[in-house]
Amino acid sequence: MSRTRVHSFAVSLDGFGSGEPQSLEAPFGHAGQRLHTWMFATRFWGPDGSSGVDDALAQQHSVGIGAEIMGSHKFGPPGWQDDPDWRGWWGEDPPFHTPTFVLTHRPRPPLEMAGGTTFHFLDAPVAEALEVAREAAGGLDVRVGGGATVVRDFLAAGLVDHAHVVQVPILLGRGVRLWDGLESLEDTYAIEVVASPSGVVHLLLDRRD
Numbered sequence: 001m002s003r004t005r006v007h008s009f010a011v012s013l014d015g016f017g018s019g020e021p022q023s024l025e026a027p028f029g030h031a032g033q034r035l036h037t038w039m040f041a042t043r044f045w046g047p048d049g050s051s052g053v054d055d056a057l058a059q060q061h062s063v064g065i066g067a068e069i070m071g072s073h074k075f076g077p078p079g080w081q082d083d084p085d086w087r088g089w090w091g092e093d094p095p096f097h098t099p100t101f102v103l104t105h106r107p108r109p110p111l112e113m114a115g116g117t118t119f120h121f122l123d124a125p126v127a128e129a130l131e132v133a134r135e136a137a138g139g140l141d142v143r144v145g146g147g148a149t150v151v152r153d154f155l156a157a158g159l160v161d162h163a164h165v166v167q168v169p170i171l172l173g174r175g176v177r178l179w180d181g182l183e184s185l186e187d188t189y190a191i192e193v194v195a196s197p198s199g200v201v202h203l204l205l206d207r208r209d
């Protein structure tokens with residue numbers, strides 16, 4: 001059975017998955033790169049990186065994944081819908097290598113990129129979007145790639161089977177929150193916590209049967 005997974009989704013100690021304001025120059029707003037420095041330090045990111053627990057968990061990102069779903073703000077800065085030439089932040093060979101579904105209220109025709117990534121633009125409720133992505137994943141799992149709004153919506157709808165959230169020891173104070181409205185999520189998910197020597201804490205959420 002195809003599962004729905006979240007990987008390496010980083011939040012600050014105060015629960016923000018992104019800073020603000022987002023712009024072309026600052027994809028994560030005032031958070032800059034601070035939510036992801038733990039990952040940049042791993043072998044997953046580069047050959048000189050570490051090979052400890054951060055790396056082991058980061059490596060899971062694409063294993064068995066056949067499609068990604070992301071939000072409109074992960075795909076581009078405010079106003080990208082008005083730019084017919086916008087093709088995402090990642091250049092011509094984005095790191096998804098699967099069909100990738102961008103949720104937006106202003107869909108456009110698909111964009112075929114190098115390396116197996118095709119961006120499809122979808123205006124649909126999350127459950128419907130998941131059905132479409134599952135079909136495209138050909139029996140493999142679907143990753144919900146962010147941002148915080150989309151991950152939160154999928155969690156709230158009970159559609160996520162496994163979530164790897166990384167709590168980073170910084171306080172952002174403002175931005176987009178992950179956990180808002182998800183009261184008592186621990187009732188529906190078994191939660192394991194792994195503290196890394198790097199200072200981040202990995203939260204592993206698995207939906208109870």
Ligand SMILES: NC(=O)c1ccc[n+]([C@@H]2O[C@H](COP(=O)([O-])OP(=O)(O)OC[C@H]3O[C@@H](n4cnc5c(N)ncnc54)[C@H](OP(=O)(O)O)[C@@H]3O)[C@@H](O)[C@H]2O)c1
Nearest residue numbers: 009010018071072073074103104105124146147148149150
């Ligand atoms: N912390 C991490 O690990 C991580 C990972 C990935 C991304 N990020 C960051 O998170 C930020 C973006 O997060 P975010 O929470 O602001 O936004 P987001 O989740 O990327 O996107 C939310 C937007 O997607 C569209 N959307 C969502 N659900 C939809 C649906 N069912 N149907 C149609 N459209 C739908 C809406 O945009 P429209 O109304 O404009 O169409 C909505 O405002 C970025 O800064 C990104 O870099 C962080």
